Amino acid sequence: MSARQIAGPEPADATVDRTLECAQASAQASAQSAALTATPADAAAPQRARNGTRYRGRFAPSPTGPLHAGSLVAALASWLDARAHDGQWLIRIEDIDPPREVAGCAHQIIATLARFGLHSDAPVLWQSERGEHYAAALDSLLEQGLAYRCTCSRREVDEAAAGDRWPDRIYRGRCRNGCEPARTTWSWRLRVDATVPLAFTDRAAGEIEQDVARDVGDFVLRRSDSLWAYQLAVVVDDAAQAITDVVRGADLLDNTARQIYLQRSLALATPRYLHLPVVRNASGEKLSKQTGARPLRGDNAVAELEQAWQHLGFAPPGADAPAAFLRHAVPLWRERWLRADTIAAPWDSAATSFPHERPNGR
Numbered sequence: 040m041s042a043r044q045i046a047g048p049e050p051a052d053a054t055v056d057r058t059l060e061c062a063q064a065s066a067q068a069s070a071q072s073a074a075l076t077a078t079p080a081d082a083a084a085p086q087r088a089r090n091g092t093r094y095r096g097r098f099a100p101s102p103t104g105p106l107h108a109g110s111l112v113a114a115l116a117s118w119l120d121a122r123a124h125d126g127q128w129l130i131r132i133e134d135i136d137p138p139r140e141v142a143g144c145a146h147q148i149i150a151t152l153a154r155f156g157l158h159s160d161a162p163v164l165w166q167s168e169r170g171e172h173y174a175a176a177l178d179s180l181l182e183q184g185l186a187y188r189c190t191c192s193r194r195e196v197d198e199a200a201a202g203d204r205w206p207d208r209i210y211r212g213r214c215r216n217g218c219e220p221a222r223t224t225w226s227w228r229l230r231v232d233a234t235v236p237l238a239f240t241d242r243a244a245g246e247i248e249q250d251v252a253r254d255v256g257d258f259v260l261r262r263s264d265s266l267w268a269y270q271l272a273v274v275v276d277d278a279a280q281a282i283t284d285v286v287r288g289a290d291l292l293d294n295t296a297r298q299i300y301l302q303r304s305l306a307l308a309t310p311r312y313l314h315l316p317v318v319r320n321a322s323g324e325k326l327s328k329q330t331g332a333r334p335l336r337g338d339n340a341v342a343e344l345e346q347a348w349q350h351l352g353f354a355p356p357g358a359d360a361p362a363a364f365l366r367h368a369v370p371l372w373r374e375r376w377l378r379a380d381t382i383a384a385p386w387d388s389a390a391t392s393f394p395h396e397r398p399n400g401r
């Protein structure tokens with residue numbers, strides 16, 4: 040269990056700046072996105088994916104800041120993969136961590152995506168409205184004896200992990216057989232008993248395996264502040280939205296095995312995964328709100344799309360509008376990523392080892 044998985048809010052100064060950014064755009068954005076969220080599913084009947092199931096992909100930002108070059112890459116790649124499969128693309132707002140969120144940003148992100156020509160094919164799903172579904176999943180795990188109450192403080196988790204060879208706070212199940220009854224707050228953890236490494240195939244990185252019990256430990260499902268953990272929410276919602284394909288940044292590759300473990304514990308289907316290289320700044324840090332990524336507004340939509348396209352390894356076509364760019368990009372994406380069942384690996388940077396950490400904000 041990483042400290043970052045239960046990380047608190049970012050420094051107040053950064054939050055204030057982004058609050059202003061988002062507030063300025065939010066009035067205009069909310070009007071646009073209100074219309075978007077009401078947009079019915081695409082009337083054009085999607086084709087079926089190769090395995091016979093209708094392809095459904097998603098882009099699932101956390102509203103902790105505006106869209107930036109890094110998140111646009113993830114949005115564009117997931118949209119292109121959906122369109123290349125003649126499938127559907129959904130937007131899900133992962134707003135389950137209010138202390139980290141910035142007012143107005145969710146609507147601003149949706150409106151900015153629209154300026155790039157990226158529209159959700161179904162009403163936007165808001166995780167903040169999904170608590171009863173996460174509670175039902177936790178109940179199911181409790182009934183199976185797969186979840187338990189943990190009263191350990193962060194300091195106790197640290198102390199218990201001291202001496203571990205892993206550079207992380209991996210929780211070893213101290214409360215599995217009962218915890219401090221006098222404590223008034225607790226988290227809920229998943230009991231991870233796998234003794235065999237969990238293996239899956241990533242469409243970019245190839246064969247991946249991770250020993251979830253050893254490398255992750257009993258991870259949190261619901262935090263001691265009552266907020267739902269990202270891992271539980273994402274697994275429940277991928278299933279609820281019938282997501283067949285997850286396309287996202289390689290920084291989340293490390294989360295995938297535990298999500299599959301949780302899917303199996305809940306008897307949910309496992310989607311296919313495609314993890315793409317993350318965008319880094321000049322210092323080599325992942326481009327994010329935390330590393331000072333410049334917000335995108337879609338003011339120069341074609342140039343920004345083409346920059347994301349170049350990051351994905353393609354040459355910019357010099358389109359004159361987002362729609363023209365997207366029309367150009369879909370067949371090229373199809374050619375690269377949908378050939379037979381081959382695992383393409385056009386770059387070296389897709390991480391195949393696990394850093395034992397969870398990115399900020401997820």
Ligand SMILES: [Zn+2]
Nearest residue numbers: 189190191214
């Ligand atoms: Zn505990």
